Amino acid sequence: ESMQADATTTAVCGYCSTGCGLRLHLRDDEAVGLTPETTYPVNLGMACPKGWEALRVLDSEDRATEPLIRTSDGKFALVSWDHALRLFTTRMKGIQRQHGPDSVAFLSTGQIACEEMAFLGALAKFGMGIKHGDGNTRQCMATAATAYKESFGFDSPPFTYDDFEQSDCMVFIGANPCIGHPIMWERVLRNQNNPEIIVIDPRRTESAMSATQHLQIRPKSDLALLYAITNHLIACECVDRKFIDQHTEGFEKLCEHVSGFTPDAVAPMTGISADAIRQTAETIGRRKAVSLWWTMGVNQSYEGTRTAQAIINIALITGNIGRPGTGANSITGQCNAMGSRLWSNTTNLFGHHDFKDSADREKVACSLGIDPECIPTEPSWSYDGIMDGIRRGDIRGLWVIATNPAHSWIHQSEARNLLDRLDFLVVQDMYHNTETARHADLILPAAGWGEKSGTIINSERRYGVLKKVRRAPGKALADFYIFRALASYWGVEEMFSEWSDPESVFRIMQRASEDQPCDITGIEGYEQIDRCGGIQWPWTEADAEGDFQPEQQRRLFADGRFYHDDGRARLVVDDVTPMPEAPDAEYPTLLMTGRGTVSQWHTQTRTSKSPVLRKLYPNEAYIEINPKDAAAMEIANGDQIRAQSRRGSLLATAMVTPTVKPGHAFMPMHYEATNQLTLGHFDPHSRQPSYKDCAVRIERA
Ligand code: SF4
Known part of the structure; x- marks a missing residue:
């Protein structure tokens, strides 16, 4: 029997927060295939493998069909x-x-x-x-929501995807959109302004490899780094005084707080040279339309809320909000x-x-x-x-x-x-x-x-x-x-x-x-x-x-009015706190977890049901370790290794790669055992779990 479609309709994808439009091809009102929607303003005819395979996972034998x-x-x-x-x-x-x-x-x-x-x-x-x-x-998203609410007076991501194409400088902090949000990354690649793309991430991710500048910071030194960038923006007078005076509250306190975070003082904490910190700040200060983007590297942290607010502070004091190509922009995870x-x-x-x-x-x-x-x-x-x-x-x-x-x-x-x-x-x-x-x-x-x-x-x-x-x-x-x-x-x-x-x-x-x-x-x-x-x-x-059409892109705060009663945004600062479980002699490696691939989603509940998506990603759990560490531990690429933390242990395959620095390791969150290792600790303001920092010991199995 022919499966040729006799009608089509559109719907948005149900995995990630990009919200791509998909065109469903129907036969007798049942979808028999799909293609990315070419007219939808989000994805402009593109979809990632998860979207393409969205129908396939519905047919799995593992579906719950009866109570x-x-x-x-x-x-x-x-x-x-x-x-x-x-x-x-x-x-x-x-x-x-x-x-x-x-x-x-x-x-x-x-x-x-x-x-x-x-x-x-x-x-x-x-x-x-x-x-x-x-x-x-x-x-x-709890961290971003808490940060926005305190800073802006409402949980209000201000941006529109058009900003990816309008910026002349984009800063990605703890975000790997290249695989986490691939369609957004496609929008970045369409940017015609020859943009500076700065990635701040302890891993050399796919996005970091494509950036114009990668600050490969020590894990969880992001808050100190952002304060140092703020310090230098103020020191070299790269701030928008008029915007600060008219639309924000707390600038004096911010100046006082970051005064100790000079690039020279922060360089040893972050592993980034003072010159590189100054250069980043000056790039942000010089460019006309700077947007700052963050995801889970910031949100899933024991001081995530304050880190998100440090990003928001930078956008506010440089007046990079409410205009095309700007914003302190949290990219959401789930659809x-x-x-x-x-x-x-x-x-x-x-x-x-x-x-x-x-x-x-x-x-x-x-x-x-x-x-x-x-x-x-x-x-x-x-x-x-x-x-x-x-x-x-x-x-x-x-x-x-x-x-x-x-x-x-x-x-x-x-x-x-x-x-x-x-x-x-x-x-x-x-x-x-x-x-x-x-x-x-x-x-x-x-x-x-x-x-x-x-x-x-x-x-x-x-x-x-x-x-x-x-x-x-x-x-x-x-x-x-x-x-x-x-x-x-x-x-x-x-x-x-x-x-x-x-x-x-x-x-x-x-x-x-x-x-x-x-x-x-x-x-x-x-x-x-x-x-x-x-x-x-x-x-x-x-x-x-009114005259504004619902089809038009809309960003918030074009008038500089925020949602607090006085209309002003708050500049929030706090102390930098130590990592709760720093590596030591017994557990010498710092383990980060996160998204490992464009083709799998969260715990693989749905995506593992597609043979195509499974093929695009190793079915066996793996851990990225640096070649120097691997040599010292006599581990070769592909060896079976055991990773142990104070809470549990697991077996995985070694992926020997310079994407992580010596002393660090990375394991995708999609594998069942990953959270055997993680430490149950939380951001005190958002109560979001801090998945990106626990101490482990890795050895050959
Ligand atoms: Fe779906 Fe992929 Fe688009 Fe996300 S990027 S909405 S998963 S098609």
Whole structure:
């Protein structure tokens, strides 16, 4: 039978935060193939291998197709949805009755649609009386969100992807867009301004190799380096006094704070010469349109928030914000991390309001048509707080949605022990055999990308539309409809009577967004988002009536007004702190973890299901070590090695390469065992785990 398409439609990709538009080729309303969308303003006809393979991973035999419960012999048995939802309700309510409402928590994700996050957050917190829930966005964006909120007054990445093409100097800090965000990197390569491209990274990454300048700093010396750059910008009067005076707060304190961070003083800490530091500062100072970009190298750090703010400070004091080609720009990780930040109802109340503010609670209650008394007056515990709660026995029931903590959470063996301590663990996922699902008491089979509709928000604040172009396998249901069914089994159906389908929830979100910086009251609906190639927030009713078109690129702060009440951005500084587990005689190597390839995603839950993507990446775990270290340890490229930390050990293949300096090693996060080694420590402000620094010992196996 011919598989020739008879129609096409578009949808955004559901892996990374780039948010590429994909054209789905349909036959009888089912997608039979896809190509990158040529007219979508994000990707302009390009896609990375994960996007190209997005349909393939839906067909895997590992899909969860029916609800499963763990039986007394420890095996899983198929049950009906009715049985599964009754069990969920009886067990979770039973735990709450016995140990209090806060004894049940949820862990969600940046991988589902905004409307699903909104439903989950509202159902759990307002319907089920669950106070504590967090998302895997804690592992990726919490730091950037915290930094923006303190500095700008709202979690507001200011940029648009056009800035990659408009800059004449781009600084990438702890970011490897060449493989992490390859389509954004393509935009960098299109830049016609002969830009200076400076990469600050302890590894010689693919992006560093393509840069005009690579500052290969000692791991976790980024905060000191950024203060030294700031010091020199001030010393050589490369700052924008007018902008500082009119639009910022805290410049005197900043000057005083960085006065000790001279390039000469900081050179030995960072391993970068004072001349190179001065040259970098002067390049930033001289260029007209400087943009600074960061991702996980900064966010996943024990002093990440202050490091992100040191980047923001540089943009502010040089007036590099609000104009084309500028900005202090956090590139998000997951496809809908931004959606989680606005709509998950975890750290912030629905629509980025404040749980502690009674006026905000009233407003949200009114938008949702619920009693304000249903809304908790405190935000949730963060992810690590929930894990601590399990350890203490305060949390006994956990509901995990589209995330895989048994693989991805820092200090893995402890995370797995904690999951086993729970009285009841529910895992809601597309696949029945994730590392976390192996610990579950109940598995709820979920539809995946391509099998459901809704919206997601990319790194440049652009809402894009997901479409249902495939039937989910077996009895798997869209997360949205699982939440809807649970609302009914829990007995709170009435509270959600308006939440009948994703677009109805989008309208509720619009109401709740009114007068927030992320106001989207002017959007007509999914059809308009689709037609315009996505719409960036804010898009207010006033915008809809004005001259600016939704298709136009929009960057924030063009008028120099920030979201604090006085309109001024804050310049935030802090002490540089020592690495919690520095290498020593027993564990002499510093291990960094991170993204290893363009073809795999996170814990490989989906991407490992594509033979093409598997071929593009070694299936066996490997660790990068420097040739000098390898020679000293008599390790050859390809040898089996053992890496051991104070928490665990693993076997891997040695990749002997100068990408890491002597004394350092790098292991991709995609392998199951990687987090056996990592140390459970966190940024104190964002509570984001610090994945990039732990001490290990490496030897031949
Ligand atoms: Fe684009 Fe990211 Fe999807 Fe790749 S994974 S196609 S870069 S959105």
